[in-house]
Amino acid sequence: MTVGAIGCLAPRAPWTASLAWVASRAVALIHADGAAVAIIGDVRDMDARAILLDGGFADFRAAALEASAGGGAAASVRLDEAALTLSAGGVDPLAVPADGATRWDPRPGLAKAAASLAADWDRAALAAAADAIAATVAEGPADEVSVHGGGPFAAAFARLRGDESFPANIVGFGPGSTPAGDDWLAGYLAAGDLLAGGPGEAWPELRAALATALGRTTPAGRALLAGALAGAPPAYLADLAQELVGAGRSLGGTAAGLRGAVRAALGKGASSGRDALAGFVEALRHRPKYGDAL
Amino acid sequence: MKRITVKRGAYYDSVFLMLATRGLKGIAGVRDAIVAMATPMNVELLGDMGFPSAELDGLGPNDLVVAVDAEGDQAAEAAVKEAFESLTKKKAAEAAGGVAKVGSLSAALARDPDANVAVISVPGAYAAREARKALEAGLHTMVFSDNVSLEDEIALKKLAVSKGLLMMGPDCGTAIVNGKPLCFANVVRRGPIGVVAASGTGLQETTCLIDRYGSGISQAIGTGGRDMKNAAVGGMTSLLAIEALAADPATRVILVVGKPPAPEVAAKVVAALRASGKPAVAYFLGAPVPADEATIAYASDLEEAALLATLLADGSNDPATARTRIRDDSGNDRYNRPSKRAIEAIAVAEAERLGEGQRFLRGLYTGGTLCDEALFLAHAALGGVRSNNQTDPAWTMADPLRTEGHAVIDLGDDYFTAGKPHPMIDPAARAERLEKEGSDPETAVVLIDVVLGYGSHDDPAGACVPAIRAAKAAAAARGGYLPVIASVTGTPADPQGYSGQVAALEAEGVVVMPSNYRAALVAVEIARIAAKGGAR
Numbered sequence: 049m050t051v052g053a054i055g056c057l058a059p060r061a062p063w064t065a066s067l068a069w070v071a072s073r074a075v076a077l078i079h080a081d082g083a084a085v086a087i088i089g090d091v092r093d094m095d096a097r098a099i100l101l102d103g104g105f106a107d108f109r110a111a112a113l114e115a116s117a118g119g120g121a122a123a124s125v126r127l128d129e130a131a132l133t134l135s136a137g138g139v140d141p142l143a144v145p146a147d148g149a150t151r152w153d154p155r156p157g158l159a160k161a162a163a164s165l166a167a168d169w170d171r172a173a174l175a176a177a178a179d180a181i182a183a184t185v186a187e188g189p190a191d192e193v194s195v196h197g198g199g200p201f202a203a204a205f206a207r208l209r210g211d212e213s214f215p216a217n218i219v220g221f222g223p224g225s226t227p228a229g230d231d232w233l234a235g236y237l238a239a240g241d242l243l244a245g246g247p248g249e250a251w252p253e254l255r256a257a258l259a260t261a262l263g264r265t266t267p268a269g270r271a272l273l274a275g276a277l278a279g280a281p282p283a284y285l286a287d288l289a290q291e292l293v294g295a296g297r298s299l300g301g302t303a304a305g306l307r308g309a310v311r312a313a314l315g316k317g318a319s320s321g322r323d324a325l326a327g328f329v330e331a332l333r334h335r336p337k338y339g340d341a342l
Numbered sequence: 343m344k345r346i347t348v349k350r351g352a353y354y355d356s357v358f359l360m361l362a363t364r365g366l367k368g369i370a371g372v373r374d375a376i377v378a379m380a381t382p383m384n385v386e387l388l389g390d391m392g393f394p395s396a397e398l399d400g401l402g403p404n405d406l407v408v409a410v411d412a413e414g415d416q417a418a419e420a421a422v423k424e425a426f427e428s429l430t431k432k433k434a435a436e437a438a439g440g441v442a443k444v445g446s447l448s449a450a451l452a453r454d455p456d457a458n459v460a461v462i463s464v465p466g467a468y469a470a471r472e473a474r475k476a477l478e479a480g481l482h483t484m485v486f487s488d489n490v491s492l493e494d495e496i497a498l499k500k501l502a503v504s505k506g507l508l509m510m511g512p513d514c515g516t517a518i519v520n521g522k523p524l525c526f527a528n529v530v531r532r533g534p535i536g537v538v539a540a541s542g543t544g545l546q547e548t549t550c551l552i553d554r555y556g557s558g559i560s561q562a563i564g565t566g567g568r569d570m571k572n573a574a575v576g577g578m579t580s581l582l583a584i585e586a587l588a589a590d591p592a593t594r595v596i597l598v599v600g601k602p603p604a605p606e607v608a609a610k611v612v613a614a615l616r617a618s619g620k621p622a623v624a625y626f627l628g629a630p631v632p633a634d635e636a637t638i639a640y641a642s643d644l645e646e647a648a649l650l651a652t653l654l655a656d657g658s659n660d661p662a663t664a665r666t667r668i669r670d671d672s673g674n675d676r677y678n679r680p681s682k683r684a685i686e687a688i689a690v691a692e693a694e695r696l697g698e699g700q701r702f703l704r705g706l707y708t709g710g711t712l713c714d715e716a717l718f719l720a721h722a723a724l725g726g727v728r729s730n731n732q733t734d735p736a737w738t739m740a741d742p743l744r745t746e747g748h749a750v751i752d753l754g755d756d757y758f759t760a761g762k763p764h765p766m767i768d769p770a771a772r773a774e775r776l777e778k779e780g781s782d783p784e785t786a787v788v789l790i791d792v793v794l795g796y797g798s799h800d801d802p803a804g805a806c807v808p809a810i811r812a813a814k815a816a817a818a819a820r821g822g823y824l825p826v827i828a829s830v831t832g833t834p835a836d837p838q839g840y841s842g843q844v845a846a847l848e849a850e851g852v853v854v855m856p857s858n859y860r861a862a863l864v865a866v867e868i869a870r871i872a873a874k875g876g877a878r
Binding site: 217263266269309311 | 354363376379382383384391403845849
């Protein structure tokens, strides 16, 4: 087991963060900066503040569960130049070598994709792509808990859409450890950047508004939005953007790849992928509210 | 009655929060429930919904809030209790690695005297003894073990019936009791459909499809394969299960799934369904499909069984009305199931790339009932399919390791699993066979199942990928093409995730259909075209 890659916005070592929760595909930490850091075992789950283990994630996860036996408060993870170390009272520390870790950054690939899109696509093609993504999403099961169904979150989301401040007003809104509104914004910004010429380019006013609102969301939401604001969305959104461009304006080419990327996105979290796809489609379908670079 | 409760500084993953919300919504008397982090936006929403604002003051994004809107104090109390118990249990389960280890059934009961279900999974020779202990202790009993004698099964079921207890099994791989998946089962939403199943993956496929169609499961009771099939067992568990579901106020529709029952048992089961006073659906694999009765719909495949149960639970009062509601006013399928024409188009598109000599269907299954469903369909359509599960001796594989002609193979059969893990747990044997079939120049199409849920491999689709690549590459090297058709039995809430598994297969060029039935239709159609010399 080694640390294979570290996200481009992960806090610079050395640091120590408390263990917050253990999910099936991630061990979540809360850093002193208030945002989460995820330790993962699959590059498809990577994000700008995540740390990817090469081999042995299941063992690390099991050790994290054991370390949290006292309630989790005493368990922590430290990252320095040499190792990532999991510690808790009464449990032997688990040190994972980190000196060979590479830096994970989706932005160069996204910049290329954005350049290719600007050269080749028109509005009709973007609308068709949005329809194709939405159609694949619609094949999945309905979700009554999140912002898409008929429950209270969905009704409130519909109201928020009508507000002048939308979408800046949805930071921290909705269910989930990463609130659905944050996922929606991550998808919206990822697609917006694709249309606007590259990572971090779309909607500067919206970005400024979101940057001042990060305290209104959860640690996991803060981590997600920090990446999205910097133009470095999670791997599954970066893959989606690249597959979209790869499919070509006629949606021939690697359209199967686009469908696969949408399916993969739908598999993220409880409703995170679906929420992010909704934002992504919204940005493709509508003229950007905060400027139109296309 | 609106109640707010808070757990400060509490972190849980999103999937758990979603499941907790669903669990609360399933409690009788609860109108609505929200389990969310107390961000300012969520607190504002709760205030707008009329939840007491005083209790929301001072909360922040690191606090967990449980909001319940119930019909009365009692329901609200029950929901809050359930929410915090589930939160506490998750922490406790995590702390213990999810398992408390004890040395015996009595030690387990001493640790948790309120337990009312025992799951027995020990070598078959000892299973009957442990099951008897459990039944005598007043526990409903699920016997996962196989190799329990018929005599022991009859004796255990008589004991269970005398005590009003359910004896699920032996060789019962799947059940969902009070929303809790047991052994190989999926994470499905709770709802009004009660299932009695004499088949493991039949129960999994129908419960997952019901979840996908928007309904849910009250209880899903496995019976073991011999319960209905063997006249001496006489359907004892099935009949008691139907009786229990008939009395269960949370169950509005009863679905029975199984292999062909003994005629006298079938008559008793049907009589019990009639007497239940509730709409029912019955599906017996491979058996002739009778005409619907006033309250009983007879399905012709697992997908239809799930769909009819969903429609009956959704307000159709009788089978005839339910069948008319499968399509909307414009004649379109309400559940987006691919039409016959769409299936033919998919098959033609795949078959037109086949090379010379590719002629035969090869089904490689991990789930026994899914295998049977595909086998019966293909055998009738293609005029003869070999299998280790064949009921026709003329078509039974003499050597399950050697494939000849059309074949649909159950790789979870005892022949393959003696001394080895079941392929739903370890898909290596299926992957190996898939690669082997791909190297056969006569293979025209490979049909597979991918079964998710608890108990199954943590990435069953991913485990097939290298073999799919190798098989497709081998066909391409011969100047042909190998269609691989699959279905994924699972839900988005399963530990493996549904969409990601589908995506992993589709990324390899696999055609993923929404049910095993539809996957089998596509594969059979490709084999039909191949038999005529290909689409060209």
